[in-house]
Amino acid sequence: MKRALLVGAGEVGAKHLTALSGTPGLAVAGVADPAPRTDVPRGVPLFASWRAALRAVTPDLVVVAAPPGTALAAARDAAQTGAAVLVEKPGTTDPAALAPRPGDGRVFVAFQPHFAPGLDALLAERPAVVRAEVRLAVRRDPGYFRGWRRTYAAAGGVLHQQAIHGLALALRFVPGDVEVIDAAVTHCRGLAETEDHVAAAITLSGGATVQVDARVDHDGPPAHELVLHLADGRRLDVRGRNLEAGLGEIAAAPTHEELRRAMYAAVLDAAEGRPAHPCLFPLTALRRPLEVIDRVYRDARVVRAAHAAAA
Template identity: 75%
Template structure:
């Protein structure tokens, strides 16, 4: 039985606890959080700091579900201690913090929708993609943007927190430098420093492109999807509430718990020296999407409107 240490007992940590509870061969050995915001399961030791938990528990896998300001440092401490580490996206919003460290090879970033049906083969043998369209439409109301989510410096924006699954996937499939960016960020509802909607058109080397339309003021059913236009004329549609249907029928999509369990197993396999699962997102591969996101926000035209956005 592999021992798992969970770092962070907030909204995301609660989701991991649910997934871990049903994972074969895994047991939650402890939880680290100085101020838990979710009810902790009975009988599981809790710690206020990471290093004492590592010393006592010697976990095989550390799942870091802390905010971006603390996540990367915690992941590196755990990896240096010898554990395999899974850290929730975006891990950090500071690109320079990703300067390589010896322990980084044991750290993977949590993009569970990348384990959706059909994406294994797509990432193992990437087709020639000419254009990707990333769409996100969800509802996040002002109370959601509290605490560390209130400032861009602590949380980033919609691209860091909401649309990164689709954008990171598109950028994995389309190589090359970004040659130009045209972006607009719209603020309407006083979401602290976070925009209601951001659109961006990225031109990459070789006349390839990525279009992003991400909004958190949507009134309808939530969705997050990626449409790929291939060089051979085919189109691939990755669908779901958060891409979880992949290339398959949305009615048969796996649950987020099932996708997370696949991710845990893949990280543990990679830590044993086995070939990395193609759907894993190594920490080193996070630098490119964060660089692109940073440029989008730097170049974006900011629009502040007086009326609520339409759905």
């Protein structure tokens, strides 16, 4: 039986706790959080710090669901113990922080939708993509943007926290350096520093483009989808509430718990020296998406409503 440690018992940590608790061959051996916001199962030790938990638990798998300000440090500390580590996106908002360090090969970024049906074969063959479209339409109201999510420095923006699943996946298929950015960032509702809408056209060396339309003020059904336009004329749609249907039918999409369990198994396999699952996202591979996101925000036109500008 493998031992798992969860670092972070907030909204996202609660989802991992449910998935970990139902994973065959895994036992939750501890939870680390100085102020947990979810119930920790009876009999599972609760620690105020991840360092104390790592010493006491000696886990095989560590799942880090802490805010970006602490997630990367916790993940790297865990990797130094020899554990396999899965860290919730984005892990950090600073690309420079991802300069390689010893142990980073044991750390992977949690992108559960990348394990959706059909994406393993697609990532293994990497077809030529000439254009990718990332579409995000959800509703996030003031209660969501509290605590660490209130400031860009602590949480990043919509592209870090909301659209990164689709954007990171798109960039796995579209190589090249950023050449041109045409982007607009719109602030209307005054939700701390967080924007309501990002629209961007990203042109990469070689001519491929990535288009992003990501909004968190949408009143309709939520969706996060990716469209890939291939060089041979085909179009592939990665669909679902959060890409979870992959290339399959939405009605047959796996649950997010099932996708998380697939991630746990893949990370443990990689840590034991088995061939890496094509859907795994190594920590060092996160640097490119973060650099692209930084470039979008740096070059974007900022649009503010009159009331937001005066706030």
